[in-house]
Amino acid sequence: MTEPRWLDEREQRAWRSLMKMQDGLSEFLERHLRNRCGLSGADYQVLAHLSEAPEGRLRSFELGRLLHWEKSRLSQHLGRMQNRGLVSRERCLADQRGAVVAITPRGSDLIKIAAPQHVADVRDVLIDHLTATEMAMLVTIGDKVAERLAALEHEH
Amino acid sequence: MTEPRWLDEREQRAWRSLMKMQDGLSEFLERHLRNRCGLSGADYQVLAHLSEAPEGRLRSFELGRLLHWEKSRLSQHLGRMQNRGLVSRERCLADQRGAVVAITPRGSDLIKIAAPQHVADVRDVLIDHLTATEMAMLVTIGDKVAERLAALEHEH
DNA sequence: ACCGTCTGGTTGACATGGGAACCAAGTGCC
DNA sequence: GGCACTTGGTTCCCATGTCAACCAGACGGT
Numbered sequence: 001m002t003e004p005r006w007l008d009e010r011e012q013r014a015w016r017s018l019m020k021m022q023d024g025l026s027e028f029l030e031r032h033l034r035n036r037c038g039l040s041g042a043d044y045q046v047l048a049h050l051s052e053a054p055e056g057r058l059r060s061f062e063l064g065r066l067l068h069w070e071k072s073r074l075s076q077h078l079g080r081m082q083n084r085g086l087v088s089r090e091r092c093l094a095d096q097r098g099a100v101v102a103i104t105p106r107g108s109d110l111i112k113i114a115a116p117q118h119v120a121d122v123r124d125v126l127i128d129h130l131t132a133t134e135m136a137m138l139v140t141i142g143d144k145v146a147e148r149l150a151a152l153e154h155e156h
Numbered sequence: 157m158t159e160p161r162w163l164d165e166r167e168q169r170a171w172r173s174l175m176k177m178q179d180g181l182s183e184f185l186e187r188h189l190r191n192r193c194g195l196s197g198a199d200y201q202v203l204a205h206l207s208e209a210p211e212g213r214l215r216s217f218e219l220g221r222l223l224h225w226e227k228s229r230l231s232q233h234l235g236r237m238q239n240r241g242l243v244s245r246e247r248c249l250a251d252q253r254g255a256v257v258a259i260t261p262r263g264s265d266l267i268k269i270a271a272p273q274h275v276a277d278v279r280d281v282l283i284d285h286l287t288a289t290e291m292a293m294l295v296t297i298g299d300k301v302a303e304r305l306a307a308l309e310h311e312h
Numbered sequence: 313a314c315c316g317t318c319t320g321g322t323t324g325a326c327a328t329g330g331g332a333a334c335c336a337a338g339t340g341c342c
Numbered sequence: 343g344g345c346a347c348t349t350g351g352t353t354c355c356c357a358t359g360t361c362a363a364c365c366a367g368a369c370g371g372t
Contacts, residue, residue, distance in 0.1 A: 004272035011283050014291035017298030018282075022178050023224065024305050042358080061320060068179065073359055075322055080357080097320045097367045116160035125308070126174075127167050129300045135170035137293045142173030144285045149180050152281070198328080217350060229329055231352055236327085253337045253350045 025125060032121050037114040042077060044118065047086065047103060047111040056103040059092065063101055086110065181281060188277050193270040198233060200274065203242065203259060203267040212259040215248060219257055242266065 007015060030041045039047070049066050050056050058066075064074045078101060081087045086107035092098035103111070127135075163171060186197045195203070205222050206212050214222075220230045234257060237243045242263035248254035259267070283291075 004275060005279065006275060007278070007283065010288070010291055014286065014294045015278060015283060017295045021298040021301045022182075024301055026178075028305055028308075040358085059320090064320095070360065071321065072323080072361075075320095076358080079322090092320095095320080095368075099321070119160060119162060122163070122171060123161065125304050126297075126301055127163065127171060129304060130170065130297065132166070134293060134297055135166055137290060138170045138297070139173045141282075141286065141290055141294070142177040145177045145180055145282055148281050148285060149184055152184075196328085215350090220350095226330060227351065228331075228353080231350095232328080235352090248350095251338075251350080255351070 028125055029118070029121055033114060033118060036117060037110055039110065039114055043081060043086065044111070044114060046077065046081060047107050048115070050087065050101065050103040051108060051111050056108065057100050060089075060099045060101055081107075184281055185274070185277055189270060189274060192273055193266055195266065195270055199237060199242065200267070200270060202233065202237060203263050204271070206243065206257065206259040207264060207267050212264065213256050216245075216255045216257055237263075 026041070033039045033041060033044055045067060046063070049063060050058060060074065060078070061071070063069075064071055067074070069077075078087060078089060082089060085104055088102050088104055089099050090102070092100050130138075182197070189195045189197060189200055201223060202219070205219060206214060216230065216234070217227070219225075220227055223230070225233075234243060234245060238245060241260055244258050244260055245255050246258070248256050286294075
C-alpha cells in the first residue's frame with residue numbers, strides 16, 4: 001500500500017470544523033427540545049412527520065422510509081411513544097399485516113408548542129448568521145456528498 | 157407569542173441539506189470503520205487521541221475533555237475497550253484519585269491500520285470533492301456556530 | 313387450493329449513552 | 343490537625359439503537 005494521503009492543514013480544518021459543528025448543533029438542539037418539551041430529537045422527528053401527513057396518520061413502513069430508520073428501531077420507539085400517549089397504532093384495514101400510526105391530540109399539542117421553539121433555535125445558532133452565499137454553499141456541498149454516497153451505494 | 161418565523165424555501169433547503177449530510181456521513185464512516193476494523197466511531201476517537209499523545213498515555217479527565225464526553229460514558233467505554241485489549245488503565249502516581257489511560261500495542265496496531273483507511277473515506281465522500289472556497293466556507297460557518305454556542309453558554 | 317417466498321412488524325439479547333448517587337483523594341481555610 | 347468543599351472516577355438505572363430471529367399476512371406460480 002502506498003503512503004496514505006493525509007489531510008493537509010486546510011483540509012484538516014474544514015473537516016474538524018464540520019465535525020465540531022455537527023456535535024455542537026445536535027447537542028444544543030437536543031438539549032433544548034428535551035428541557036422545554038420533554039422530547040428527544042427522535043420523538044420530534046416522528047411527530048413532525050406525522051403532523052404533516054394527511055389526517056396525521058402514516059403507514060409504519062412509510063414513516064420508516066421517511067426517517068431512514070431500521071424497522072426494529074421504529075417499532076420500539078413507537079411503542080415507547082405510544083406508552084407516553086403521543087401516538088396510537090391500529091391495524092391497517094387494507095393490509096392486515098400492516099400498522100397505521102396516528103398522532104394523538106396530546107402529541108399534536110406538543111409538536112405545536114415544540115416546533116416554533118425548535119425553529120427559533122435553529123435560526124439562533126445557525127440560519128440567522130449565514131449569508132445567502134453560505135446557505136447556497138451548504139446545499140452544494142450536501143448535494144455533492146449525497147451524490148457520492150449514492151454512487152458508492154450503487155456500485156455495491 | 158408572536159407568529160413564529162418559519163424557515164423560507166432557501167433556509168429550509170440549507171438546513172435539511174446539512175442534516176442529511178450529517179446523517180449520511182456518519183452512517184457511512186461508522187459502517188466502514190466497523191466492517192474493516194471492528195471499531196466504532198467512539199473507539200476510533202479514543203485511539204486517535206491516545207496515539208497522538210506523548211507515550212500514548214493520557215489522564216482520563218484529559219481524554220474526557222478532548223472528547224467532550226460525560227465522565228460516566230468515558231469510564232464505561234474505557235472499561236469495554238480495556239476488556240478488548242485496546243487500552244490499559246493504571247492509577248496515576250501524582251494524583252492517587254486519577255487514572256492514566258494508555259494505548260496497548262494491539263490498540264496501536266489497529267489505529268495504524270484504521271487511520272489511513274478512515275482518512276481515505278473522508279476524502280472519498282467529502283474533502284476531495286470540495287473546492288478551496290467551499291472548505292474555507294465550512295470553516296467560516298463552523299466558527300460562527302461555535303461562537304454563537306459559546307455566547308449562549310456564557311449568558312447562562 | 314397449495315406451497316415457497318416476500319413483506320411488514322414485533323421481540324429478545326446486547327452495545328451504547330446520559331444522569332444521579334456514590335466513593336475516595338486532594339485542597340483550602342480555620 | 344480538622345473539616346467543609348471540590349475533583350476524578352466508578353457504579354447503577356434507565357432510555358435508546360442494532361442485529362438476528364421470529365411471526366403472520368400477502369403474493370405468485372402451479
